[in-house]
Amino acid sequence: xxxxxxxxxxxxxxxxxxxxxxxxxxxxxxxxxxxxxxxxxxxxxxxxxxxxxxxxxxxxxxxxxxxxxxxxxxxxxxxxxxxxxxxxxxxxxxxxxxxxxxxxxxxxxxxxxxxxxxxxxxxxxxxxxxxxxxxxxxxxxxxxxxxxxxxxxxxxxxxxxxxxxxxxxxxxxxxxxxxxxxxxxxxxxxxxxxxxxxxxxxxxxxxxxxxxxxxxxxxxxxxxxxxxxxxxxxxxxxxxxxxxxxxxxxxxxxxxxxxxxxxxxxxxxxxxxxxxxxxxxxxxxxxxxxxxx
Ligand code: ZN
Numbered sequence: 459x460x461x462x463x464x465x466x467x468x469x470x471x472x473x474x475x476x477x478x479x480x481x482x483x484x485x486x487x488x489x490x491x492x493x494x495x496x497x498x499x500x501x502x503x504x505x506x507x508x509x510x511x512x513x514x515x516x517x518x519x520x521x522x523x524x525x526x527x528x529x530x531x532x533x534x535x536x537x538x539x540x541x542x543x544x545x546x547x548x549x550x551x552x553x554x555x556x557x558x559x560x561x562x563x564x565x566x567x568x569x570x571x572x573x574x575x576x577x578x579x580x581x582x583x584x585x586x587x588x589x590x591x592x593x594x595x596x597x598x599x600x601x602x603x604x605x606x607x608x609x610x611x612x613x614x615x616x617x618x619x620x621x622x623x624x625x626x627x628x629x630x631x632x633x634x635x636x637x638x639x640x641x642x643x644x645x646x647x648x649x650x651x652x653x654x655x656x657x658x659x660x661x662x663x664x665x666x667x668x669x670x671x672x673x674x675x676x677x678x679x680x681x682x683x684x685x686x687x688x689x690x691x692x693x694x695x696x697x698x699x700x701x702x703x704x705x706x707x708x709x710x711x712x713x714x715x716x717x718x719x720x721x722x723x724x725x726x727x728x729x730x731x732x733x734x735x736x737x738x739x740x741x742x743x744x745x746x747x748x749x750x751x
């Protein structure tokens with residue numbers, strides 16, 4: 459049975475990419491009965507009837523999947539944050555980072571609107587860049603109309619499935635159109651072509667670009683820690699993971715426990731105080747979360 463990858467979902471059809479062509483497929487009824495549904499990014503087995511009409515029969519196991527946008531098997535996210543207007547905000551950045559870590563999606567932090575910064579702000583931002591790089595994150599500072607943006611981002615897309623994410627109001631689509639004009643993506647263009655207006659946000663597609671795949675949606679822009687258990691949270695802070703084996707108590711939550719390596723790390727400056735503060739805030743949010751039924 460042939461295997462391919464769903465690259466596009468539209469009006470109840472799934473477009474499976476295999477051997478350089480897209481095969482229009484329907485999902486099998488069994489998926490609906492089981493409450494499963496194929497997602498863009500899924501690797502699937504399918505059968506073909508007639509000319510170019512297929513049926514998806516098996517969904518392969520996923521590495522991960524997002525709900526909004528509904529995409530599976532994502533490797534990385536370009537996380538777009540502005541330096542100014544709206545102001546760079548570490549708690550919002552950490553929120554995104556935690557959620558991406560929990561899905562095992564590698565973040566690439568892309569700072570925009572650097573043309574709006576004055577010198578004191580630039581110093582502050584450079585300091586943050588240093589601190590996040592120390593944790594192990596990749597950060598890029600982009601300039602609008604900067605010819606080398608393409609050179610910075612394109613190599614990172616190679617061989618990966620990438621989504622866009624970030625705070626609202628930073629112009630994620632505009633940024634991508636600027637940095638990857640060859641892509642010519644975006645809802646505006648698609649909605650004009652199809653006359654589908656706002657429903658186009660439901661269209662999800664993975665576009666082959668720079669030898670990788672990029673989701674043509676602005677990605678998620680806000681979320682809660684809907685699915686996370688409190689025990690999981692510290693594993694979403696890579697600098698905690700590095701030392702938390704040294705905590706005296708197994709399953710240490712790094713709050714009130716004695717001989718906690720994370721709290722010692724905050725004392726010694728190895729862990730940034732604002733990162734720890736965000737951890738405590740997120741932990742409180744998860745604990746206070748209303749039970750889900
Ligand atoms: Zn601890």
